[in-house]
Amino acid sequence: MSLASTITHPPEPEIHASHDVHEHPFYQKHHFETAEQQREAASFGMWLFLLTEIMFFGGLFFAYLLYRNWYYDAFVSASNSINMVMGLVNTIVLIGSSFTMAMAVWSAEVRNKKLLQIFLLATVVLGFAFLGIKSGEYYDKFAEHHVPGASFDIHDFVHPQPGTDEKALSVDMANKTQIFFSLYFAMTGVHALHMIIGIAILIGLLWYSRSGIYTEGYVQPIENFGLYWHFVDIVWIFLFPLLYLINRH
Amino acid sequence: MSDQVKTNNNLKPVDADQGNLDMHDAPNVMNPEHVAHHIVSPTVYLMIFGVLMVGTALTAGMAYVPLGAFNAPVAIAIACTKAVFVVLFFMHVKYSSKLVKLTVSAGFFTFLVLCMMSLLDYVSRAWGRW
Numbered sequence: 558m559s560l561a562s563t564i565t566h567p568p569e570p571e572i573h574a575s576h577d578v579h580e581h582p583f584y585q586k587h588h589f590e591t592a593e594q595q596r597e598a599a600s601f602g603m604w605l606f607l608l609t610e611i612m613f614f615g616g617l618f619f620a621y622l623l624y625r626n627w628y629y630d631a632f633v634s635a636s637n638s639i640n641m642v643m644g645l646v647n648t649i650v651l652i653g654s655s656f657t658m659a660m661a662v663w664s665a666e667v668r669n670k671k672l673l674q675i676f677l678l679a680t681v682v683l684g685f686a687f688l689g690i691k692s693g694e695y696y697d698k699f700a701e702h703h704v705p706g707a708s709f710d711i712h713d714f715v716h717p718q719p720g721t722d723e724k725a726l727s728v729d730m731a732n733k734t735q736i737f738f739s740l741y742f743a744m745t746g747v748h749a750l751h752m753i754i755g756i757a758i759l760i761g762l763l764w765y766s767r768s769g770i771y772t773e774g775y776v777q778p779i780e781n782f783g784l785y786w787h788f789v790d791i792v793w794i795f796l797f798p799l800l801y802l803i804n805r806h
Numbered sequence: 807m808s809d810q811v812k813t814n815n816n817l818k819p820v821d822a823d824q825g826n827l828d829m830h831d832a833p834n835v836m837n838p839e840h841v842a843h844h845i846v847s848p849t850v851y852l853m854i855f856g857v858l859m860v861g862t863a864l865t866a867g868m869a870y871v872p873l874g875a876f877n878a879p880v881a882i883a884i885a886c887t888k889a890v891f892v893v894l895f896f897m898h899v900k901y902s903s904k905l906v907k908l909t910v911s912a913g914f915f916t917f918l919v920l921c922m923m924s925l926l927d928y929v930s931r932a933w934g935r936w
Contacts, residue, residue: 802869
């Protein structure tokens with residue numbers, strides 16, 4: 558039938574069998590032809606959201622790149638003043654939580670509710686551990702007056718502790734460490750915000766997993782949340798060397 | 807769809823690409839967006855976790871080796887490698903459809919383009935006065 562005749566003589570609407578007859582999984586929405594199409598659409602949509610996140614964090618990374626080149630000495634001194642061991646432990650904790658999240662997705666795929674709940678809970682615990690260590694770091698920065706603003710003190714950078722081979726900065730350059738700390742708090746803060754949101758969603762998933770919906774074929778919510786969690790992990794994989802390890806030797 | 811109850815024991819039938827046949831929608835197999843659903847095994851996840859741990863140790867270790875101007879590129883290279891492993895395996899992109907693969911690569915590529923264009927601007931403003 559040509560296009561023109563389709564318009565002038567629309568075909569009779571097809572009468573579909575009722576949904577009681579037509580078999581499809583319980584989680585399939587009516588506007589999808591197949592569960593597979595629904596799954597593909599959900600992954601695609603999640604990735605589009607993550608692309609906006611790349612652009613969001615990307616702006617901060619770009620600002621970091623520029624200022625690091627302009628005020629390299631300030632960035633080195635400021636970077637050396639943050640606790641590298643805490644950062645390293647946090648990296649291990651976060652990659653560990655990514656692993657438990659990946660295992661949670663696997664548990665949902667093989668329909669094991671008990672394992673799914675264990676791995677989701679492990680991810681929550683590791684997420685809190687990360688935030689706890691992060692708060693410790695923030696506490697140190699506040700105690701040392703390294704938080705940009707009115708109470709910021711350049712003393713540590715103009716007169717480094719004797720005995721360390723830290724370079725003494727000029728007053729002008731020492732003030733530029735505030736730019737590093739602004740970026741440090743902005744990037745790790747926004748990253749931590751993502752984790753707080755993530756943990757809230759995780760607790761929600763844990764709650765709803767009791768009904769067993771995620772372990773009867775409806776893997777998509779778990780899988781999409783996994784994508785989000787792994788993305789947050791990737792951001793940290795870049796933040797750790799860029800913020801903590803500029804010039805440690 | 808069969809009425810058989812699916813448990814982790816009978817999710818076995820797989821196609822040549824280890825795609826799980828229970829997850830196939832028979833009417834959709836000829837669809838261009840069709841991709842065999844692949845369940846990544848815990849062994850693979852554990853291996854990737856190991857790779858990421860080695861990468862983390864390597865980043866931390868290399869930071870204490872004086873390489874001059876090369877410290878930063880080495881750190882970035884290790885971070886990118888780790889990120890690629892996370893994207894491909896933890897985020898299943900290796901086993902995803904072409905649409906998802908294209909979406910992911912287009913996103914990172916666009917980010918690089920934006921960085922390049924912004925850098926060109928900053929570098930060229932004070933041309934010769936660096």
